[in-house]
Amino acid sequence: MKGILFAGAISLLVSFFATPALIRILARRGYGQIIRDDGPTTHHVKRGTPTMGGIVLIIASAMGYGISHLLTGVSLSTSALLVLGMVIGLGLVGFLDDWLKVSKKRSLGLKARQKLFGQALVAAAFGLLAIRFPDENSLTPISLNLSVVRDTTFVLGSVVVVIWAIVMVLGTSNGVNLTDGLDGLATGAAVMTFLSFILIGVWEFGQSCAISMGPKCYEVRDPLDLAVLAAAFSGACFGFLWWNASPAKIFMGDTGSLALGGALAGLAMTLRTELLLIPLGGLFVIITLSVIIQTTYFKLSGGKRVFRMAPLQHHFELLGGAK
Secondary structure (H helix, E strand, O other), X not given: OHHHHHHHHHHHHHHHHHHHHHHHHHHHHOOEOOOOXXXXXXXXXXXXXXXXXXXXXXXXXXHHHHHHHHHHOOOOOHHHHHHHHHHHHHHHXXXXXXXXXXXXXXXXXXXXXXXXXXXHHHHHHHHHHHOOOOOOOOOOOOOOEEEOOOEEEEEOOHHHHHHHHHHHHHHHHHHXXXXXXXXXXXXXXXXXXXXXXXXXXXHHHHOEOOOOOOOOOEOOOOHHHHHHHHHHHHHHHHHHHHHHOOOOOOOOHHHHHHHHHHHHHHHHHHOOOOOOHHHHOHHHHHHHHHHHHHXXXXXXXXXXXXXXXXXXXXXXXXXXXXX
């Protein structure tokens, strides 16, 4: 349990103190957010706010996780390393997108197909590797069964598991990306979800089949170390939130949103709680659905809208502005 406390505290401190330094570096180079002209008018004052803050989130999480293991002397787990590797990979895709935006001074970076391909490639690599590396109990980081609060009897098979990993990563990373349009919204929601994964990991470790056999025990490869990793992500988000809350002094950008979304998907798969991610990340689901509803209705109705603007948070902003 010390590892969880160390990981959370270290990542929080790194994130809290490193973020203002990154703000100064980005501001000096003029790497500011590009704001869409058709968005809420209240967002225009945010033009030029430093972006790519996700760099700090990734570094702080990795440092918190790694240093906690140095302090406790516990070995790194394959499950957590695979999730962390996917987070770094998705962060690189997001960084490229952010870099193109700020360097070319436009609101569009990578083309949608290019970004989706990069995300899918990282997710596929994670899925392929995560069904390998069995431990002494023949448990791999992710299983071939569909899971809710534990593995079900519904077997997916190797190929479908990789495809399912791609779907989950694309859904969560883009869901967090869509939510990251209001100061502190995505970061705050992510903190709460990561805290849930800490509790889940600790609970699964205490009720592990390797410790106490029973009909309701959990067969998860590295639940406690995944809780340590979740604590690192939670601490990094919490430290960053101080600077990202309204009025935001920095945005996480696609670098952060894609990485955090990948972390959520990776933890859900490795902790055998895939479908549980829907209620745990309910805000991300609702906001993603608002975009799907708006786009579908707009096409079917010949240009009519359900919301004043999608994603949903902008709809409420415009309603407030109208008052």
